[in-house]
Amino acid sequence: MKNNTKIYRVYVFIVAFIMLPNLIFSQTSEVKTLKKQNIGGGTNWNYSEAVKISDYSELLFISGQVPVTIDDKVPDNIKDQCDVAWSNIEAQLKKADMTSENLVKVTFFVSDRKYLHAIGQLREQKLLKIKPAMTIIITGIYNQDWLLEIEAIAAK
Numbered sequence: 591m592k593n594n595t596k597i598y599r600v601y602v603f604i605v606a607f608i609m610l611p612n613l614i615f616s617q618t619s620e621v622k623t624l625k626k627q628n629i630g631g632g633t634n635w636n637y638s639e640a641v642k643i644s645d646y647s648e649l650l651f652i653s654g655q656v657p658v659t660i661d662d663k664v665p666d667n668i669k670d671q672c673d674v675a676w677s678n679i680e681a682q683l684k685k686a687d688m689t690s691e692n693l694v695k696v697t698f699f700v701s702d703r704k705y706l707h708a709i710g711q712l713r714e715q716k717l718l719k720i721k722p723a724m725t726i727i728i729t730g731i732y733n734q735d736w737l738l739e740i741e742a743i744a745a746k
Contacts, residue, residue: 626694626745637717637724641694646745650686654699654739655679656732664735668708675740676716683744692744693722699739701731709738 627642655678657671658664665671683689696717698709709726717724722742731739 637696637713638721639723641721641723643694643745648686648688648746650683650688650692650744652679652682652742652744654741655682656736656739658736664733668705668737669711671737672708672712675738676712679740679742682742686744688744688746690716690720692746693717693720693742694745695723695725695743697724697741698726699729699731699741700726701729701737703728705737 623645625644625646655675657674658678659674665674680690683692700706700709706726713724731737
């Protein structure tokens with residue numbers, strides 16, 4: 591009985607020694623295709639009540655993008671701030687080899703309710719066909735010159 595236990599341990603050790611490096615260091619050549627299912631939301635809505643993703647290989651979490659241009663300028667109106675903040679979202683997506691089609695969740699932080707119309711226009715222009723899950727929060731923004739901040743999650 592003791593010999594069988596010894597042989598079994600040696601066998602397990604050899605299998606582990608041979609297989610473990612393959613499990614740890616092997617690269618799979620399988621390319622996954624993202625499956626995205628929009629759940630809920632009317633046909634004219636520019637968002638979904640939920641988005642189910644599966645078979646993804648990458649997730650991208652984009653921190654809040656603020657309306658600051660590359661030369662450190664902040665536009666003085668909400669429409670231009672929307673455009674700049676959204677351009678910053680698109681720049682982060684591009685760096686990750688993604689596009690707005692990969693967005694699954696977008697959160698808008700807005701400093702005042704009076705800017706909701708401009709946020710709605712941005713959503714219509716950029717998100718109507720994509721329909722990611724979405725949240726809009728009316729809140730104080732870190733810098734008083736910023737009227738909004740946009741954060742996003744993308745998958746591919």
